[in-house]
Amino acid sequence: MNKSAEAFRTIGEVADELQIPKHVLRFWEGRFPQIRPMKRGGGRRYYRPEDMELLRGIRALLHAEGYTIRGVQKILREHGVDQVKAAAQRVAAALAATPPTPSVRKRGRKPVTKVAPPAVHEPQAKPRIDASTTEGQIQIAIRELELACAILRGQPINPIASPDDVKKSRAGRT
Incomplete structure (x- = not known):
């Protein structure tokens, strides 16, 4: 009616x-x-x-x-x-x-805009990190978190730390 x-x-x-x-x-x-x-x-x-x-x-x-x-x-x-x-x-x-564009939108929320993933840089010579110091362990942890974020975002993985660095950091934490 x-x-x-x-x-x-x-x-x-x-x-x-x-x-x-x-x-x-x-x-x-x-x-x-x-x-x-x-x-x-x-x-x-x-x-x-x-x-x-x-x-x-x-x-x-x-x-x-x-x-x-x-x-x-x-x-x-x-x-x-x-x-x-x-x-x-x-x-x-x-x-x-404006012509209508199909979009999925939840009530009360702003539409999600797609952001282009950051450009992947070519690996450069990495300085060695001393895993025996607290600062070195923090740097290794930060690099691991950056890798995890890249995986969750679906971005191509560009390993920052070498496997040797990760092994040394785990050995130093025990």
Whole structure:
């Protein structure tokens, strides 16, 4: 059942339309005094069309443009509600202009951007590490951790320490 644009909406309908949880809407009501839904008996909220525009603008600023709650509060305080409502229209126009790209996104999290793995350097002559000192043992441990990180990231393994260094470091730890 589709409601007209002038109809009041419940918190569940607003949450579904904006794709945010209900508790976030309640939280925003506490942070932004400009959001004032009508409350009926039993505390049930009904959002007016003006409230919906404001909520769309707040969502656009927070989720699409990367503002913090304090940043949106400052915009509301200094520029008014109309500026926030305009943000929703800007984001909607930008989304309409760009072709949709398939992305997997969890609610409330920013999309993961793929970072190119760092370039693998050719092995150079390595200075010998004295595994009998604490500093040498720390350097060997750091190199082992770097190797483990490279393995976990799926990067090509470029061994930094020679097997002799690792054997000496293990012998020195006992």
